[in-house]
Amino acid sequence: MNDLMRQIFIEPFETMYALPDLLLQTLWEGFVSGTLYSLIALGFVLIFKASGVFNFAQGIMVVFAALALVGIHALGVPAYLAVLLTLGVMALLAFTIVRVVMKPLVNQPEIILFMSTIGITFILIAGGQLIFGGEPKAMITEELGLPTGSSDWEVGGGIVIFQHIDIAAAIIAAILIAGLALFFNKTKTGRALRAVADDHQAALSVGISLEYIWVVVWFAAGVVALTAGILWAAKSDVSFALQVVALKALPVLVLGGFTSIPGAIIGGLIIGFGEKLFDLYWGSPILGGGTESWFAFIIALIFLLYRPEGLFGEKHIERI
DSSP, X not given: OHHHHIIIIIHHHHHHHHOHHHHHHHHXXXXXHHHHHHHHHHHHHXXXXXXXXXXXXXXXXXXXXXXXXXXXXXXTOOHHHHXXXXXXXXXXXXXXXXXXXXXXXXXXXXXHHHHHHXXXXXXXXXXXXXXXXXXXXXXXXXXXXXXXXXXXXXXXXXXXXXXXXXXXXXHHHHHHHHHHHHHHHHSHHHHXXXXXXXXXXXXXXXXXXXXXXXXXXXXXXXXXXXXXXXXXXXXXXXXXXXXXXXXXXXXXXXXXXXXXXXXXXXXXXXXXXXXXHHIIIIIIIIIOSOGGGTHHHHHHHHHHXXXXXXXXXOOOOOOO
């Protein structure tokens, strides 16, 4: 029993001090993953704030946007023009979803709106496979000017490896998150979004167009999806398996709160750091590894039991 307690509570911290390079490598990888989780979670938050709809399709939007980019480039379109055309595709998708799905379902129960996003998910899966095929594809990383290769940093007698694409991903994701936060906090459209989020009827009474705001936020979610798709696929490839990675944003939302942009950022970093550190010090040595696939969901379950509104979410108190 004493040996087991030592293995669980003492040895991980001894390893932490003995191998500072391993700790720093893990923290860096956790930061990169957490930043990308935050970016994906931001897409969920934007739509939920504006319409009260949990967009289950956000994960497949990441895949669809990346597939569209690679597919358009494969037609001989230059990389940066392909990005602009893909943004046009996401804008058209946003307009279509709002006109065909969201607008007819205004004032319907939330479960109906949620089920509609599940329907959108399967339509995008079928459409993506029909148009682009189902096989994995390589992201046009070099054509977009994204860096490859790595740099080494000697720490404590060991080597910490920084992949250049990870550095670029962290910087791009942070810039996009900051830009969207400024846009929705400092612009007229952003103020209109907050008004719609607070009260649809009051927003309508002062002349704010729900359809316009919804198209804006769905397009913003599409921009987030395209960026996340490029950055994730640059680390692996473009495949429908990316939607599983995108669902890791769900625990981020539970931690940060479904309506909080800062919550999406903090929640993503907590999950990113947490899953990497847990797998390093407890998962691989004690549980045999593989903990990154479920660790975040265990944390989310604990939060649902004891703080269901998340760290930054609004508390809902019902009085009888």
